[in-house]
Amino acid sequence: MNRLARLLVASLALVGAAAHAQQVLRVTAIPDESPTELSRKFAPLGQYLEGKLGMKVEWTPVTDYAAAVETVVNKKIDLAWFGGFTFVQANVRSGGKIIPLVQREEDEKFxxxxxxxxxxxxxxxxxxxxxxxxxxxxxxxxxxxxxxxxxxxxxxxxxxxxxxxxxxxxxxxxxxxxxxxxxxxxxxxxxxxxxxxxxxxxxxxxxxxxxxTPAYYDYNWSVHADMPQALQDKIKAAFLALDPNTPQGKEILGLQRATRFIPSKPENYNGIKAAAENAGLLK
CATH class of the missing domain: 3.40.190.10 (Periplasmic binding protein-like II)
Known part of the structure; x- marks a missing residue:
């Protein structure tokens, strides 16, 4: 094997190792319920995502809402369950780099x-x-x-x-x-x-x-914009494919208190941002 071939093999090995190192999806959620309840709710969803994405899914609890925002903004977490306000906070903190992929149908009129x-x-x-x-x-x-x-x-x-x-x-x-x-x-x-x-x-x-109260937009699953588009698309497709008519889909949607998941977009949360600004809560 000549020197060029050896360098090519070594480069491919490094690329392969890097790709392997990235095959973990780190997930968190704002701690709006007890840690044990959040972990219980996520377990079957995590197993489902592992099957759909072909990668390990790792649940990482955080201590408070601010920590959930910071871990996603700093790309220490890949996928986060945000409330409308924490999404707005993360989006502002990141300069518009947080993307809401999906929300529950219920979150259109929360x-x-x-x-x-x-x-x-x-x-x-x-x-x-x-x-x-x-x-x-x-x-x-x-x-x-x-x-x-x-x-x-x-x-x-x-x-x-x-x-x-x-x-x-x-x-x-x-x-x-x-x-x-x-x-x-x-x-x-x-x-x-x-x-x-x-x-x-x-x-x-x-x-x-x-x-x-009257209705407003609320929760969503968000990622950082720097996540590869292909992975964003696979995560979104996995949520949208959850079917309440299958045993697995019924269990997951029931735990998530969702009829189904639907696509989301940043503009849905403009009202939340305005409310936060009016209340003097957005810094």
Whole structure:
């Protein structure tokens, strides 16, 4: 073998090694529920993606919403489950380099709910004046940004008109805070509320919804624009192919609380960005 041939073989080996090293898809999600619940929900989806993509899929939990944003912006994570607000934050931080691939059909018309003890006497947003209220995470779309936006629209300034505002960190923690009497009311993701009611983890006769917001765009699965287009296309196709009429599709979609996945685009979140700017939450 002459010198040129040896160099060619060595180069191909290096390329092959580099390609092999990249055959791991690192995935995370904003921690809007407990770590064990997020891991449980992702496990069958991860197995499905491994089969569809022909590569290892690695679940990497993060400690908070800000960490989810930073890991994708810095390309330490390849695929992330964002809320609308965290997507906007990541897109702004990256100079427009974050791409929302897909969203659940439900995310076209997502809502938040305000809940309270059924005996609290709180029946409308105006009744919150002088009361205590828990949001979820400060960076949560459905647990903070949009509930705050609708409060401001009703001429209620949470920081001035309420006795105290707290942040539970996650939607399930908000339910627990209201149910235990730590706060008078809470605002959270309607999907998590409905799941808790269906699983009998909360008694709607004891803790009630007293206000449901108008609809807005919310969650999506996003990637960095520097991801090879072919891989972006394969990931999108895998989500769009999930079929509720198959056992695997039914399980995954059920855990994701989705009817089906549909394509998404950055423009869907212009309203979220405007709401964040108006509330002074986008920095």
């Amino acid at each position: 809502r938040s709910v305000f809940i309270t003890d059924a005996k609290s006497g709180i029946n409308k947003l105006e009744d919150l004046k002088g009361k205590t209220l828990s949001f979820g995470s400060q960076s949560s779309t459905s647990g903070h940004l949009m509930p705050r936006s609708f409060l401001l629209g009703a001429k209620i300034n949470p920081d001035a008109d309420l006795k105290r505002v707290a942040f539970s960190g996650a939607h399930d923690a908000t339910i627990a805070a209201v149910a235990s009497g730590k706060v008078d009311a809470g605002a959270l993701n309607i999907s998590v509320w409905e799941k808790f009611v269906a699983e009998k983890k909360v008694d709607p006769a004891a803790v009630k919804v007293f206000y449901t």
